[in-house]
Amino acid sequence: MTVRRLLLAPLALALGVLGTGPAPASESDHELARQALQQGQVLPLRQVLDKVEREYQGQVLKIEFEREDGRYLYEIRLLQNDGRMAKLKVDAVDGRVLKIKRKGEH
Numbered sequence: 001m002t003v004r005r006l007l008l009a010p011l012a013l014a015l016g017v018l019g020t021g022p023a024p025a026s027e028s029d030h031e032l033a034r035q036a037l038q039q040g041q042v043l044p045l046r047q048v049l050d051k052v053e054r055e056y057q058g059q060v061l062k063i064e065f066e067r068e069d070g071r072y073l074y075e076i077r078l079l080q081n082d083g084r085m086a087k088l089k090v091d092a093v094d095g096r097v098l099k100i101k102r103k104g105e106h
Contacts, residue, residue, distance in 0.1 A: 033065045042072050042092035051095055057081045
């Protein structure tokens with residue numbers, strides 16, 4: 001399994017979707033995300049965030065981009081309005097939530 005992760009703060013800042021964020025990722029990881037977006041292989045981050053925030057009622061705290069087994073994924077940590085933390089794995093190609101784990105759940 002090949003996993004490439006990056007914190008999307010640099011890309012998100014470039015797209016104007018986040019004000020501040022975690023430490024920057026490596027240049028090669030940032031480039032992977034940018035190229036995937038430019039080649040139409042993944043949905044724009046803003047589109048995915050709009051859907052997640054609307055459907056799961058919360059504020060995005062952290063975003064990671066992964067390539068796992070040939071599939072692009074957004075991993076999103078969300079502070080929901082009820083105070084619970086949720087971690088969502090979202091297919092970056094079509095925006096489907098593939099997995100959700102809430103803190104305190106198994």
